[in-house]
Amino acid sequence: MPLPLATEWNENAGSHTRIAYAGTQIKELVASELNNYFQIIFNETLEEFEEYMGNQSILSIPEIILLEVDENGECFKLIERLKQNFLFNGLIIVLISLSNDKDLKINAMRLKVHDFYIYPFAMSDLRERLNFLVKFKLIKPKLIEISKEVDTAYRIPVGKRLLDVLVSGTMLLILSPLLLLIAIAVKLGSKGPVLYKSKRVGTGYKVFDFYKFRSMRVDADKLLIELSTQNQYANEDGGTKAAFVKIKDDPRITKLGNFLRNSSLDELPQLFNILVGDMSLVGNRPLPVYEAEMLTSNEWSMRFLGPAGLTGLWQITKRGKLDMSERERKKLDNFYAQNHSFWLDMKILFKTVPAVFQKEKV
Known part of the structure; x- marks a missing residue:
């Protein structure tokens, strides 16, 4: 059949x-x-x-x-x-x-x-x-109730949680001088707060505060509507499908922010998210709430049944390749949600470092 x-x-x-x-x-x-x-x-x-x-x-x-x-x-x-x-x-x-x-x-x-x-x-x-x-x-409207229900079906393995706490805590301690330097650079580079905080949807539809070093101008949200309608920033479909798309070659990103993103240094504050248990070292990237609201298929729902993470399968599998499609990312997220294990996590972690230094923006 x-x-x-x-x-x-x-x-x-x-x-x-x-x-x-x-x-x-x-x-x-x-x-x-x-x-x-x-x-x-x-x-x-x-x-x-x-x-x-x-x-x-x-x-x-x-x-x-x-x-x-x-x-x-x-x-x-x-x-x-x-x-x-x-x-x-x-x-x-x-x-x-x-x-x-x-x-x-x-x-x-x-x-x-x-x-x-x-x-x-x-x-x-x-x-x-x-x-x-x-x-x-x-x-x-029932995200809180749903997160409680889903959490009863999925619990992060003890070994995975211990690894998260050990690695994130150690990295925060070792990288504290670098974190301080980046914070100073962001503050001096442009007006606005050092950290960018947004609501993300993670494991079991849990909504939490997600931290990054700010890489955009403070008026980024106001520019989004205008930029999304300009041809040079539109998606490859040329607007023939849904009009609410991600911005390509986003001009709202500051010069320092561009470097932080390409080197993935803007992601370092998420070590705190890992330490407190909002997410894991390895998993499916937590989605912004507004993006979750604009989803076009149920293929995303499977990904919420696995752990949310700092790095994952699609980041190491096709990062830097131009042929990476949204559907391929969904399939990789779904695969991880169904098949994650300690050894798969180890493999992803070891492959994450070289993937970080690839030039393609993801």
């Missing part, structure tokens, strides 16, 4: 999911491709859509809003009005545009919609995305 495709991971769950759709340009395509997987209420105009939404009760509100972006940008005004209504808080909002206009992407990002697709794209990608967003919406 053939295994199901990854894009079909949660098709049955979506059959009870309601979508309120507005638009006519690709209505027939959406109907033919998604009707078998979702309950879709079609509205041809935004006015008709808004009237439909206004007639809903708390029991009949759809889980997903799927809108075609109009030339005049009226859909953005509609989204703003919907967000002002407490009844519609938490709705999943996805936009589809037939134009690759960067201003539309900027407006979408500012409104914090869940995703922005530019047609043409594979409907299977959209189907998988919508299924995942519904699944993630159900677990996101």
Whole structure:
């Protein structure tokens, strides 16, 4: 019996999911491709859509809003009005545009919609995305409860934990002069704090404070929306899929920050995360919360069943190679979550040092 495709991971769950759709340009395509997987209420105009939404009760509100972006940008005004209504808080909002206009992407990002697709794209990608967003919406408000439940299924082996404490504690002690020099250099190099702290999702969906030496300008977050719409910083797909992508050759990085990243010295404060037990020396890299919210497949979920770590399989396997894809990273993370052991950890640790000095930015 053939295994199901990854894009079909949660098709049955979506059959009870309601979508309120507005638009006519690709209505027939959406109907033919998604009707078998979702309950879709079609509205041809935004006015008709808004009237439909206004007639809903708390029991009949759809889980997903799927809108075609109009030339005049009226859909953005509609989204703003919907967000002002407490009844519609938490709705999943996805936009589809037939134009690759960067201003539309900027407006979408500012409104914090869940995703922005530019047609043409594979409907299977959209189907998988919508299924995942519904699944993630159900677990996101209960991250604390989920982390407790998952922790009962996974406990870090005693030997692995002892190794983490011994190595991280020793390295913090030995490297303390270097840590002090880097801290001074960061402080003198640009305005802002020495350490950058962010929320990360680790083992069992545990959320913790993740530390790095600051390598970006203090206004980095404000520049993100603008840079993500500029062609020279866009991803290889040219924006034909989801618009929320990582920035390539990010100009927000300071000169010192570029050196720290290439040498991986910016990661040294994570030794403290290891010492206190937030993560391990070896494991799958913990993800930023915002990145976890924008995931496009369940392939990421398996990775949370293993330890989070400073270094891992994908860092040593294909670091520095241009053919490293997101799917390959996911497969390596999943493999480690299912097969991690003391000897595999030792192998990864011994291969990490030469990988650090490769020139490719990862």
